[in-house]
Amino acid sequence: MGEGLRIAFFGSSLLSAYWNGAATYYRGIIRALYQRGHRVTFYEPDAYDRQKHRDIAEPPWAKVVVYPNTREAALREMEGARKADILVKASGVGVFDELLESAALDQRTASNAIVFWDVDAPATLDRMKQDASDPFREKVPQYDLILTYGGGAPVRSAYQQFGARECVPIYNGLDETTHFRVDREAQLESTLAFLGNRLPDRETRVDEFFFRTAETLPEKDFLLGGNGWEGKPMPRNVRSLGHLPTARHNAFNSSPLAVLNISRASMAQYGFSPATRVFEAAGAGSCMISDQWEGIGQFFEPGREILVACDAAAVANHLTALSPERARQIGGSARKRVLAEHTYAHRVLELERLLTGL
Numbered sequence: 001m002g003e004g005l006r007i008a009f010f011g012s013s014l015l016s017a018y019w020n021g022a023a024t025y026y027r028g029i030i031r032a033l034y035q036r037g038h039r040v041t042f043y044e045p046d047a048y049d050r051q052k053h054r055d056i057a058e059p060p061w062a063k064v065v066v067y068p069n070t071r072e073a074a075l076r077e078m079e080g081a082r083k084a085d086i087l088v089k090a091s092g093v094g095v096f097d098e099l100l101e102s103a104a105l106d107q108r109t110a111s112n113a114i115v116f117w118d119v120d121a122p123a124t125l126d127r128m129k130q131d132a133s134d135p136f137r138e139k140v141p142q143y144d145l146i147l148t149y150g151g152g153a154p155v156r157s158a159y160q161q162f163g164a165r166e167c168v169p170i171y172n173g174l175d176e177t178t179h180f181r182v183d184r185e186a187q188l189e190s191t192l193a194f195l196g197n198r199l200p201d202r203e204t205r206v207d208e209f210f211f212r213t214a215e216t217l218p219e220k221d222f223l224l225g226g227n228g229w230e231g232k233p234m235p236r237n238v239r240s241l242g243h244l245p246t247a248r249h250n251a252f253n254s255s256p257l258a259v260l261n262i263s264r265a266s267m268a269q270y271g272f273s274p275a276t277r278v279f280e281a282a283g284a285g286s287c288m289i290s291d292q293w294e295g296i297g298q299f300f301e302p303g304r305e306i307l308v309a310c311d312a313a314a315v316a317n318h319l320t321a322l323s324p325e326r327a328r329q330i331g332g333s334a335r336k337r338v339l340a341e342h343t344y345a346h347r348v349l350e351l352e353r354l355l356t357g358l
Contacts, residue, residue, distance in 0.1 A: 004037035005355060008081035010100055011090040011117075014042040014064055017246050018053035019197060019227055022092065022119045024246060025149065025276045027056075028175040032348035034061035041084070043077050045069045047095045055246040069095055075103055082107035086355055088147075090117040091124055098135060105142050113144040113358035117170075121148040121155045122266035122273070123201070128162060140164050144358050147351075152272025152295055170351050171299075172276040173344040178246075179283040181254055181335075188248075188255035191220035191319055192289070194262060195244060195252060195277060198228030201265040209262050209291050212312035214238050217319060225252060249277075253284035257327050258307075258319065261290040271295045279342055282334040287327035289318050299342060305334040 014030065017023035030040045041063045044050075051066060058064045067073040074096045081087050089104040091097070101116070108114050116139075118124050128134045140146065141163035148155050148169045159167035194210045196202060214222040214235040222237055225244040234240065244252060253259055259281045267273035271294030278299070281288050289307045290296060300306040307322075307330065309315040 004039055005033075005085045006083075007033065007038060007040045007086045007088060007355075008043065008084035009040050009088045009090070009117075010043045010078065010081075010093060010104070011088075011119075012093050013044045013050045014062060015044065015054045015056055015058065015066075016050035017055045018050045018243060019048055020050060021197060021276070022090070022149070023055065024175070024178075024280065025119065025172055026090075027059075027178070028173055028276075028344035029170070029348065029351065031059070031061045031175060031177075032344040033351070035345070036348055036352055038352075039063075041065060041081070043067060043081065045074065045093060045095050053243070053245075071096055071099060074100055078103040078107060082109060082112065084112060086113050086115060086358065088115045088117050091119050091121075101136060101139055105139060113355075114142075115145045115147060115355075115358075116140075116143045117147040117149075119149040120266075121151045121159070122264075122270045125155065125158045125162075125270075126266060137162060145354060147354070150267070150273035151270050152298075154270045154272065166354075168350070168354055169272070170347055171342070172274055172279055173342050173347045174279040174283040174338045175344050176283055176339065179250060179253075179280040181283075181285045182250045184255040185251045186255075188223060188251055189221070190223035190239070190256045191217070192258050192260055192315075193223040193225070193252060193256040194260040195225040195249070196262060197226045198232065199264060202262060205262050205265060205268070205291065208312050209309065209315055210260060211235060211238065213315040213319070216312060216316045220319060223252075223256060249280060250284055253281045253286045257287065257324065258289050258322060259286040260315070261288055263291055263293055268293045272298065274299050279338055282331075282338040282342075285328070285331040285335045287322065287330040288334060289315055300334055300337060305330065305337050 043065045047069045146164045146167040156167045225241045292310045302308045307318045
């Protein structure tokens with residue numbers, strides 16, 4: 001396709017998934033860009049102890065710049081990135097986001113393009129709707145392109161109402177080189193497993209779909225992974241693992257009878273927002289049970305490739321009826337679907353078309 005793009009990408013972290021749910025999304029996208037001949041420099045702040053909890057070493061498919069957690073360092077790196085063909089500011093860097101969103105626009109030249117990549121568009125849009133003085137409102141039309149982690153037509157329409165020149169979802173996908181089926185681990189075997197950090201707009205849904213289901217089925221084993229659940233009252237048949245490094249995600253997905261997906265409230269409301277872990281679990285051939293949200297059929301066929309539940313009673317019914325053989329059939333079908341349509345190699349073709357057209 002000719003000479004690749006030079007892309008400067010400011011995000012939360014590429015090297016660490018610690019309190020950073022976007023890590024594997026970034027890795028999948030950026031690795032796929034590299035394989036298409038593009039070169040990415042990823043800029044991440046030294047914040048939230050993430051550098052002490054690295055999941056990967058600096059990869060060959062990206063240059064990583066870790067900058068000090070100061071305003072001066074953030075601005076210095078942003079100014080140095082203006083020579084890139086594409087400068088991306090992602091949402092949720094976690095420190096100096098408002099500063100970086102303004103500074104990114106200040107780096108525009110005649111030969112580059114400035115992109116905002118929203119990895120939590122429902123939250124950003126709701127925030128702007130509720131606050132007419134939100135400073136990001138006036139910045140939306142100034143970006144050459146808004147990309148989102150998901151959200152489909154509802155998110156695209158909402159961003160256009162705020163004046164976005166163009167808004168396109170780049171959905172999560174599977175990086176089959178990192179997420180795949182492995183042997184079961186006895187320590188991770190359970191009837192149902194859920195992996196997710198404790199977040200305010202998810203906890204109520206976790207209470208319903210996970211903890212209430214565990215209470216309903218006291219004879220079954222439930223496994224919980226993720227940050228922040230210490231001190232949370234939970235049924236006796238739930239085992240909490242705490243932070244689970246990405247190197248153990250494959251075993252986590254391969255060992256239980258079924259894996260549960262629970263969307264954050266805002267993403268469930270907008271729909272069309274499959275989490276990264278849905279595709280990772282599918283890559284491992286897991287039988288997935290998901291909470292219900294609009295657009296799920298665009299990615300997996302309910303009843304054949306994924307089981308869908310509207311509440312705890314529905315999750316419990318699925319588990320009661322689920323045999324190991326049926327679970328393998330559903331997981332195998334999901335894996336075939338994701339490999340055929342939902343890898344990052346698929347996603348990057350749309351992204352490449354958008355970026356080369358700027």
